[in-house]
Amino acid sequence: MFFNPELDTNNPFLVEVEQKLYEYFCKGVILANGKNLALGGAMLVLMSPLGILTSMVHGWHKLLLLLIAWWFSIDYLAPYEHASEALIYFGFLAILWKSLLDEIQNVLKGLLILLTWGGALKILCKACLNKNFIGQAILIKGSNEVIVSSLAGVLGGGFREKYDRLVDLYLSANTDLGREALRDFLEKEKMLEI
DSSP states (O other), X not given: OOOOTTXXXXXXXXXXXXXXXXXXXXXXXXXXXXXXXHHHHHHHHHHHHHHHHHHHHHTHHHHHHHHHHHHHHHHHHTTSTTHHHHHHHHHHHHHHHHHHHHHHHHHHHHHHHHXXXXXXXXXXXXXXXXXXXXXXXXXXSSSTHHHHHHHGGGOOTTHHHHHHHHHHHHHTTTSHHHXXXXXXXXXXXXXXXX
């Protein structure tokens, strides 16, 4: 049903689990209250600055190298007005560019969800469930994992519990017992669809 081209298709469980998670997400969004979706969109917007801070923490070694390079080049750049500030500015921008773009996209998507009270997301999820290629490409492709994980808490119709259960089973699938429990869960869900 769903296909993420960046997904490692060598792991059949990962493919099946991701398809199920997106299915639960879409069905839950369609049944969710618009007010709850708008609140989730607002939380996505408010939590966005933490994404930049997280990126800075993960890229601390790159930032440290930039600061060291800046420190040792201050004397060489002194004859050129604003060159040392430009080095720092463009260095930070280069290091955090992708994270910054992702966060801007997440803020805009969160605002769209907030302003439409989840209507835009509901339309997108209906398109995904109807196997619309464009709808799937928009929801699955890109950095939408943040949106899916942020809004998983407001899913309606009992899909939040199913979503959480499947995530828990997948995270504990490193053991034989965990893989068997995941396999059983996926088989039961296939039987319910028939």
